[in-house]
Amino acid sequence: MKLGIHLPDFTWPGGPPRVASQLTDIAQGAEDAGFEMLTVMDHLWQIGVIGPPEHEMLEAYTTLGYLAARTSRVSLLAMVTGVVYREPGLLAKLVTTLDVLSGGRAWLGIGAAWNEDEARGLGLPFPPTSERFERLEEALRICLQMWSDDEGPFNGKHYQLGRTLNSPQSLSKPHPPILIGGGGEQKTLRLVAKYAQACNLFWGADLQRKLDVLRTHCEREGRDFDNIEKTVLYNFDVGEHGENVDRIVADLRGLADLGFTLAHGHVANVSAMRPLEIIGKEIVPAVAQF
Numbered sequence: 001m002k003l004g005i006h007l008p009d010f011t012w013p014g015g016p017p018r019v020a021s022q023l024t025d026i027a028q029g030a031e032d033a034g035f036e037m038l039t040v041m042d043h044l045w046q047i048g049v050i051g052p053p054e055h056e057m058l059e060a061y062t063t064l065g066y067l068a069a070r071t072s073r074v075s076l077l078a079m080v081t082g083v084v085y086r087e088p089g090l091l092a093k094l095v096t097t098l099d100v101l102s103g104g105r106a107w108l109g110i111g112a113a114w115n116e117d118e119a120r121g122l123g124l125p126f127p128p129t130s131e132r133f134e135r136l137e138e139a140l141r142i143c144l145q146m147w148s149d150d151e152g153p154f155n156g157k158h159y160q161l162g163r164t165l166n167s168p169q170s171l172s173k174p175h176p177p178i179l180i181g182g183g184g185e186q187k188t189l190r191l192v193a194k195y196a197q198a199c200n201l202f203w204g205a206d207l208q209r210k211l212d213v214l215r216t217h218c219e220r221e222g223r224d225f226d227n228i229e230k231t232v233l234y235n236f237d238v239g240e241h242g243e244n245v246d247r248i249v250a251d252l253r254g255l256a257d258l259g260f261t262l263a264h265g266h267v268a269n270v271s272a273m274r275p276l277e278i279i280g281k282e283i284v285p286a287v288a289q290f
Contacts, residue, residue: 004037004264033280039079045118068102080181082113088139092146104171111181147175193217198229237268256290
C-alpha cells in the first residue's frame with residue numbers, strides 16, 4: 001500500500017507570512033518520508049469539519065503549481081476539483097500545464113462540488129445536483145477529448161467548445177490519471193467505471209458495499225474492475241510520541257485486504273514535522289509489505 005498526504009488546512013503558526021515556507025517544508029518532508037501523493041482541497045473557504053470559513057485557504061491549482069517546483073517525485077492533484085468552479089476547457093489546460101511543469105506528475109481529481117455557501121459567496125455558479133452531475137460527465141468527456149488527437153469541436157448540453165486544441169499535450173500518457181471523488185452509488189461510481197482510473201472513498205463508509213457497487217458498474221460498462229485504483233481518505237494521527245502507529249498499521253492492513261492501494265489524508269499536527277518523521281520511519285516500511 002502507498003500513502004498520500006492531504007493538506008486541507010493552512011492555518012499554521014506564524015500566519016500567512018510563513019505559509020509558503022511551511023508548505024515547502026511539509027511537502028519536502030512528506031516526500032522524504034516516502035509519501036507517494038500530495039493533495040490539496042479545491043475549496044476557496046475553509047470547510048466546517050476543519051475550521052471556520054475565515055481560516056486561511058489557498059486556491060488549489062496555484063498551490064499545486066507551487067508544489068510542483070518544490071517537489072520531485074510525489075503525484076499532485078486537487079482532492080477534488082469542483083466541476084462548476086472552472087470551465088472544462090480551462091480545467092484540462094490547468095491539469096496539462098501542471099503535468100508538463102511537474103514532469104508528468106499531475107492527476108485530475110474531480111467531483112460534482114458541494115459547498116454552495118462558498119460558491120454563492122464568491123459568485124460562482126452552483127446549479128442543482130442533477131445538473132452538476134450532467135456537467136461533470138461533460139467535463140470528463142471534454143478533458144479526454146483535449147488529451148486526444150481530436151481537436152475538433154465539442155457540443156454538449158451545457159458546454160460548447162469550438163476547437164479543443166491543447167498544446168503542449170500532457171507528458172502523462174495516454175493522459176493524466178483521472179480520479180473521481182465520492183461514493184454515490186448511482187451516479188458517482190458509475191462515472192468512475194466509465195471514465196476514471198481511480199476512485200476515492202471515505203474511511204468509515206461501508207467500503208465493501210461501495211466496492212461491490214463499483215464492480216457492478218464496471219461489468220455494465222465493460223471495464224476491468226481491477227484496473228481501477230482504489231484510494232481511501234484516511235487521516236493520520238500518530239500521537240505525540242507515535243503511540244498510535246500500531247493501530248494505524250492495522251487499519252491500513254485491513255484496507256489493503258479490501259483491495260485499496262493508496263490511503264491518503266490529513267496528518268495531525270503536520271506543521272511540527274515530527275509526525276512525518278514517525279510515519280516515514282514506522283508506517284511507510286510496514287505498509288509497503290501489504
